[in-house]
Amino acid sequence: MDRIVFRRLRQALTRFAAREDGSVVAEGVIVLPLLIWAFIGLFVYWDAFREMNTVQKAGYTLSDVLSRQQTGVTNAYVVGMQDLFDYLVGDDSENSIRVTSVTRNGTNDKFEVHWSRTTNSERMPALTTTKLQDYIAQIPSMADNDYAVIVEVNVPYTPAFDVGLGDRVFTEFIVTRPRFLHCVPMDNVPCPVS
Structure with a gap:
């Protein structure tokens, strides 16, 4: 009994696969919207990852430039x-950056802000030693009295089409550790003598 059912099912599937009649227009009407939706969705996700990659590369470029600074930052x-x-990044709508020099205090084993500057104090206020403690997990281990430069960047992103990927930042x-000096000085905040 099972053999007969499977044989008939196989014959029906073979006949269906061999048929070449149909309406191209009807199939096109069904498939075209799905193809367009898939293309737009792929475009939006590709664009979001491109933007994210560009922001990351630009941020690392700023960090590298700042870590090589040998004179006071103004x-x-x-x-x-x-x-x-x-x-x-290719866009200057509402981008903001914050640069901060931090040190690890050897006496109390605590990270402290040496100086901090921002380009948009409403979106990213200058970092304080108190607020820096919220970021401890993101700062790598440092030796006592060592310095590092933190570069933070924020770039708002709005997708070109609404396919489920909402606005984000x-x-x-x-x-980054300074490359040529013990610390990167600010114009009115010199580096301590080590």
């Missing part, structure tokens, strides 16, 4: 970094 320098970031938190 507010104008930070504004110039914002201009460079906007150029690298791409953020990067990049910690």
